[in-house]
Amino acid sequence: MTLPRLLTLLSDEIPSAILLRHRLHSTPEIGGAEYETCRAIRELLPVPYRSAAGTGLIARVGPSGIPSVVVRAELDALEITEETDAPFAATNGHMHACGHDVHASALLALVRAAHRMGDDLPVPLVAVFQPSEERQPSGAVALLETGELTPEQATAMVAVHVHPDLPWGSIGAEAGAVNAAADAVLIEIEGRGGHAAYPHRTRDPVLALSHLVVAVHGLVGRHIDPLHGATITVGAVHAGSAENVIPSTAQARLTIRAMDESDQEELRAAVRKTAVHVAEAFGCTAELTFVKSEPVLVNDPALALRTQELAAGAGFTVSPPWRSCGGDDFAHYGAHAPSLMAFVGLNGAPGFIHAGLHDRRFLPPDATVAAVARAQALCYVAAITPAAGRPAAGTSV
Incomplete structure (x- = not known):
């Protein structure tokens, strides 16, 4: 019953997460300089946190000293001048043209919902608000090389990314190589x-x-x-x-x-x-x-299967098999723990004017915040749920 309960609590957190999304989108910061971005997230975190990779944050929901599931979202923007008509459009020559403002706001909502579950949260959830995904040196590499994730004892690491090529209402969770x-x-x-x-x-x-x-x-x-x-x-x-x-x-x-x-x-x-x-x-x-x-981003087969099996419970259909030559530094986490990057579709979303990632016109609608938060919750639950006789990712048999 973890997923239905988490989704119910999550719905209450979406309005404030959308406001956060507007704030992050209007004041984008490039990798290594996400100071105000972190400040905005810290103000809303209901749990203790610590700095990570310089300008990132790690926040844990649940007791320390036991294994957890890590959910990662990115913080940085791109050096692109925005050309959208949004009232919260950026004007500083930088832009959230890859959905990172949506991912981070959704993860904040998930942290708040998981915190409200209290002792009913079955496995600690660790939120990683990661800097410098779009540029080198990579924030993921920094987190792994410094050992900042080691205390979290991650049995799985998951992330969600929006994508304009997948249908609205669908989630892509393919096993194997999904990014180049x-x-x-x-x-x-x-x-x-x-x-x-x-x-x-x-x-x-x-x-x-x-x-x-x-x-x-x-x-x-x-x-x-x-x-x-x-x-x-x-x-x-x-x-x-x-x-x-x-x-x-x-x-x-x-x-x-x-x-x-x-x-x-x-x-x-x-x-x-x-x-x-x-x-x-x-x-x-x-x-x-x-x-x-x-490196190549390779999704753990067991995590992918469980995500697909549970998708309908979070309001998603499973997209047709889909891969991309996009690159993402989330790929580095696969050497640390079983990992999964899922993709939430934007094509056909109400109010979405189709534009590709890294396009100066790219603007997911606010409804995407709820969709990504649900997908993050789904991936977290998939990581702690055995499927078809298989153990959960990272557990021993």
């Missing part, structure tokens, strides 16, 4: 600059970089099995300062993503080889810097 490994790559091309009227006297890094941008976009199709998920995207190029000057350097920033770690390694090697040889063909040199941001 993600690397950030900086490629710097060194040439020899000069006057635009005498290109034959230069070694043009812009020309080399232009060919390289085209070349790397063809690597996935010739290195990775077409039935596997992988992508390479060049997101930024920088070179020069005037139309009549050939610069001496040019840069590109790109992301490599794959649903399999061996495919990711194959693409790293291919990008490096291609960059070196394309640059060489134009008389230039290439230097590459790789930042391995996230």
